[in-house]
Amino acid sequence: MSWRKETRRAERGYHHGNLKEALLQAALGLIAEKGAAGFTFADAARMAGVSAAAPYRHFRDRDELLSSIAQRGFEQFESRLTAAWDDGRPDTVTAFERVGRAYLAFAREEPAFYNAMFESGVPVDANPALQAASERAFNIIRAAAERLAALAPPGTPRPPAMMMALHIWSMAHGVASLFSRGDAARRKLPMSPDELLEAEVLIYLRGLGFPTDRRPPAKSAEPPPVPPEASSGSGVPPGGPWGKPK
Amino acid sequence: MSWRKETRRAERGYHHGNLKEALLQAALGLIAEKGAAGFTFADAARMAGVSAAAPYRHFRDRDELLSSIAQRGFEQFESRLTAAWDDGRPDTVTAFERVGRAYLAFAREEPAFYNAMFESGVPVDANPALQAASERAFNIIRAAAERLAALAPPGTPRPPAMMMALHIWSMAHGVASLFSRGDAARRKLPMSPDELLEAEVLIYLRGLGFPTDRRPPAKSAEPPPVPPEASSGSGVPPGGPWGKPK
DNA sequence: GGCTCATGTAAAGGTCGTTCACATGAGCTG
DNA sequence: CAGCTCATGTGAACGACCTTTACATGAGCC
Numbered sequence: 001m002s003w004r005k006e007t008r009r010a011e012r013g014y015h016h017g018n019l020k021e022a023l024l025q026a027a028l029g030l031i032a033e034k035g036a037a038g039f040t041f042a043d044a045a046r047m048a049g050v051s052a053a054a055p056y057r058h059f060r061d062r063d064e065l066l067s068s069i070a071q072r073g074f075e076q077f078e079s080r081l082t083a084a085w086d087d088g089r090p091d092t093v094t095a096f097e098r099v100g101r102a103y104l105a106f107a108r109e110e111p112a113f114y115n116a117m118f119e120s121g122v123p124v125d126a127n128p129a130l131q132a133a134s135e136r137a138f139n140i141i142r143a144a145a146e147r148l149a150a151l152a153p154p155g156t157p158r159p160p161a162m163m164m165a166l167h168i169w170s171m172a173h174g175v176a177s178l179f180s181r182g183d184a185a186r187r188k189l190p191m192s193p194d195e196l197l198e199a200e201v202l203i204y205l206r207g208l209g210f211p212t213d214r215r216p217p218a219k220s221a222e223p224p225p226v227p228p229e230a231s232s233g234s235g236v237p238p239g240g241p242w243g244k245p246k
Numbered sequence: 247m248s249w250r251k252e253t254r255r256a257e258r259g260y261h262h263g264n265l266k267e268a269l270l271q272a273a274l275g276l277i278a279e280k281g282a283a284g285f286t287f288a289d290a291a292r293m294a295g296v297s298a299a300a301p302y303r304h305f306r307d308r309d310e311l312l313s314s315i316a317q318r319g320f321e322q323f324e325s326r327l328t329a330a331w332d333d334g335r336p337d338t339v340t341a342f343e344r345v346g347r348a349y350l351a352f353a354r355e356e357p358a359f360y361n362a363m364f365e366s367g368v369p370v371d372a373n374p375a376l377q378a379a380s381e382r383a384f385n386i387i388r389a390a391a392e393r394l395a396a397l398a399p400p401g402t403p404r405p406p407a408m409m410m411a412l413h414i415w416s417m418a419h420g421v422a423s424l425f426s427r428g429d430a431a432r433r434k435l436p437m438s439p440d441e442l443l444e445a446e447v448l449i450y451l452r453g454l455g456f457p458t459d460r461r462p463p464a465k466s467a468e469p470p471p472v473p474p475e476a477s478s479g480s481g482v483p484p485g486g487p488w489g490k491p492k
Numbered sequence: 493g494g495c496t497c498a499t500g501t502a503a504a505g506g507t508c509g510t511t512c513a514c515a516t517g518a519g520c521t522g
Numbered sequence: 523c524a525g526c527t528c529a530t531g532t533g534a535a536c537g538a539c540c541t542t543t544a545c546a547t548g549a550g551c552c
Contacts, residue, residue: 061510
């Protein structure tokens with residue numbers, strides 16, 4: 001593999017041409033491997049085939065690279081949450097849960113981004129762009145909560161959407177960070193993180209008075225038989241949101 | 247500054263006498279200041295007034311010191327959760343919420359421990375003692391959930407205690423890690439992390455069918471009914487667990 | 493008094509982050 | 523095209539850190 005570096009160097013000449021991007025990609029790979037703590041500026045430079053000093057032409061320091069990655073992470077996060085929310089189709093509750101699953105999926109499938117975003121010690125307000133990206137992502141959850149709150153069953157007080165959003169965020173982040181990633185995933189669980197979160201959200205929504213009597217989650221892999229917004233039944237699925245005991 | 251070291255040195259002679267403990271304390275202080283990532287083996291040694299190589303007589307490497315701290319953290323955590331649970335007095339739901347608050351309080355008041363335990367990258371299974379301590383702490387939550395599950399209102403299926411425990415843990419950890427510590431605390435919230443978590447747990451419990459207005463439950467398999475105001479400062483306010491909109 | 497071994501030290505090698513003076517060459521200007 | 527400029531990359535150097543190794547110290551025990 002070490003010939004690669006030489007080759008690259010020969011291929012590209014003195015100037016790299018796209019170093020900033022190359023460094024971001026390299027860092028992403030390194031973080032995925034060894035975590036943000038283990039990631040090294042020097043390693044990223046090596047991987048891009050440049051000297052250790054070169055990165056400083058593109059990032060003030062190691063932290064700036066890290067926060068750039070966190071920012072990109074939030075941007076991708078936002079777009080995945082947006083897609084999952086799909087503007088509340090086919091019904092609000094279904095879409096809402098899909099957002100929860102998308103959260104976990106992101107944490108699982110993009111460990112490097114997730115790490116940089118939430119576990120690297122990069123403060124949210126490290127730079128304005130980062131903060132803005134983070135807020136945009138959260139606003140997806142918030143908007144979804146808003147729609148959900150608007151459906152609050154009559155007779156019950158309408159829950160504040162902001163609070164719901166924060167609750168959902170904390171559940172998703174808690175599950176992701178405790179059970180769904182890296183070493184944390186070694187904790188042995190009686191159910192998958194996805195199931196765990198889905199049950200948690202369903203119970204929570206039921207606590208708010210939302211009808212959550214939909215098919216048992218994990219069992220039917222197919223799209224739901226589209227229950228109308230005003231779901232008629234008022235019960236709980238046969239085994240509750242956590243499925244039936246085996 | 248350098249005289250200090252000399253002074254100390256003169257005071258204590260060649261052998262420190264209690265270096266292991268001194269290093270743990272020093273590390274704790276440093277982690278509280280700069281986070282586990284910023285904490286340095288060399289700094290801890292300096293702070294204890296010994297050479298940089300001395301710590302290696304007591305810890306295989308930096309990571310072992312870190313996991314020792316995490317272990318101690320879990321032990322203290324366990325004892326605080328135990329105290330908060332107080333064997334379910336005065337009633338199960340009240341005690342259960344007190345455990346949630348104790349979780350947050352620990353995260354807030356012992357940032358160094360919390361950091362080492364959950365945010366330092368130390369794998370839970372770094373060593374058997376750590377893993378055991380971690381499990382003992384979780385078992386408090388689990389035992390509490392067990393008691394709570396046993397009170398499940400008749401007519402509803404009894405929720406698996408393990409699942410409840412995992413749910414509560416994820417809520418507490420999610421809130422703590424997103425909103426209650428360090429930089430994370432800079433996110434602006436419409437309510438305090440404690441209130442946020444309390445509402446979350448109450449809604450969740452209501453979703454499971456538990457009465458959360460904290461009036462003594464109708465069926466008393468429960469310890470003596472105690473006035474609602476006993477510990478939490480309130481029953482559920484008129485507008486629901488989240489209080490009235492301001 | 494003398495031995496032994498846990499505990500501490502100094503020195504050294506390797507890695508990093510970061511800076512600085514200098515090199516290169518892509519692109520503009522004429 | 524010649525020449526200039528400036529963004530971009532290099533190499534060397536500094537100090538801090540982690541860790542190992544050979545050596546020093548002295549507390550506890552015979």
